[in-house]
Amino acid sequence: MDTLTHALSGALLGRLIARPPDPARPAPKPWQMVVAGAAAATFPDLDFVLGYVSELTYLRGHRGVTHSVLLLPLWGLLIAWLLARVPKMRAPGIDWPAFYVVVCAGIGIHILGDLITQFGTMILAPFSDRRFGWGTTFIIDLPLTGLLVAGLVASALWRRSRAPAAFGLMAVCAWVGVGAVGKSEAIDAARRHAMEQGITAVALDAIPRPASPFNWTAVIDDGERFHTAHINTRRSEVMEAGPDDNLIRRLSSHYRPVTMAHWQVRERFGNGGYGEVREQxxxxxxxPDFAFFRWFAMFPVLDSVGGAAGGACVSFRDLRFETPGRDSLxxxxxxxxxSAGWALVERTMAGWRKLSGR
Structure with missing residues (x-):
């Protein structure tokens, strides 16, 4: 999920946690709790600094230790202590314990916000690098962000009530639930197609796509190849879109009704003409130098077999990021x-680029 949406979710949660004023029990003001929640919910994405080390360090570490549920209490302690040192967050009788709960909640809602996407979050870091993800929601979801904004605006209008924050967060949960229903429907469509075509499925999955909670790429994994289709589970007719239509319609037009789905077969190690270099x-x-991508990719397929100065090149891509309508991958x-052996590279629009940080 994008960092702005994370910050908004933490802010709304902070408003929900804020206590009404009580002279007998000094507590942070609601606006301070909103700031604390937003700051805490932004914190995990500070792992972007890993990109200054190297691209591979970033890919290996992103959504790692800063997103760990095991380290969350320690991160909460650190951030609460830092917030209590900020002049405008100070008040008589208020120190870091007053912010601890909201900070931990802010980090927690960030982790949940990433878990609903399919990128993968290492919630057990540093003891495990296994990536978890429910994959119910596309990584940028404008309606979800809009619900958070609406909750904050309503909270600003009805300042004495925590009800707007509660309703806003419940609406977000309901929206994520709609996405979960859409994913279940997409997996059911994949299961029916596998049965009809006699495909022995090792795994069934669905990749969330933009513009609608019912836009999905259904995936059937038979162990050697992926059978995929871009579908909208609630559509009964093909949506047409031209260059003059709005962005949402253009993005959504790639997803066909389940009964009219176009299924494609993508082999892990290449279709057709790549047979002669299959062993390579x-x-x-x-x-061994490609271990990081085997760990990172969920639906890996051959991307290209080509050449660069000095010898042959082979690249792979992940079907998770092959979004219809997107120009670049x-x-x-x-x-x-x-001459020194095999070198790790990234394939870009401009060609092959050697990577550092192996």
């Missing part, structure tokens, strides 16, 4: 042959 492709996939990595 498998060798790159299994190479991120996270395309591979190995290129060189």
């Amino acid at each position: 492709v498998r060798a790159v996939w299994s190479a 991120p996270f395309r990595y591979g190995l290129c042959e060189s």
Whole structure:
């Protein structure tokens, strides 16, 4: 989820947690709790600094220790202590314990906000690098962000009540639930297609897509290849869109009704013409230097077999990030042959680029 939406969710949660004024029990003011919640919910994304070390360090560490539920109490202690040192957050009788609960809640809602996406969050770091994700929601969801904004605006209008914050957060939960229903429907569509076509499915999944909670890429994994279709589980007719239509319609038009779905087959190690280099492709996939991508990718397929100065290059992509209507594809990595052996590279629009931080 984007950092702005994280901050908004923490702010709304802070308003919900804020206590009414009580002279007998000094407590932070509601606006201070909103600030504390927003700051705490932004904190985990400070791992962007790993990008200054190297791209691979960022990919390996993003959504890692700062997103860990095991370390959350310690992060909460640190941030609460820092907030209590900020002059405008100070007040007589108020120190870091007054902010601890809201800070921990802010970090927690950030972790939940990332778990509903499919990128993967290492909630057990540093003891495990396993990535978790429910995959109910696209990483940028404008209606979800809008519900948070509405909750904050309503809270500003009805300052004495915590009800707007509660209703706003409940509405967000309901919206995520709608996405969960859409995912279940997409997986059911994949299951029916596998049964009808006699495909032995090792796994079934669905990738959330933008513009609607019912836009999905249904995925059937048969162990060697992926069968995929871009579908809208509630649509009965094909949506047409032209260059003059709005962005939402253009994005959504790629997703067809389930009964009219176009299923494609994508082999892990290449379709058709790549047969003659299949062993080389498998060798790159299994190479020790490519371990990070095997760990990172959920639906890996061959991206390209080509050449660069010095020798052959093989790259892979992850179907999670192959969004219809998107001009560029991120996270395309591979190995290129060189005089010193195989080098880790990223395939960009401009060509092959050697990576540092191996």
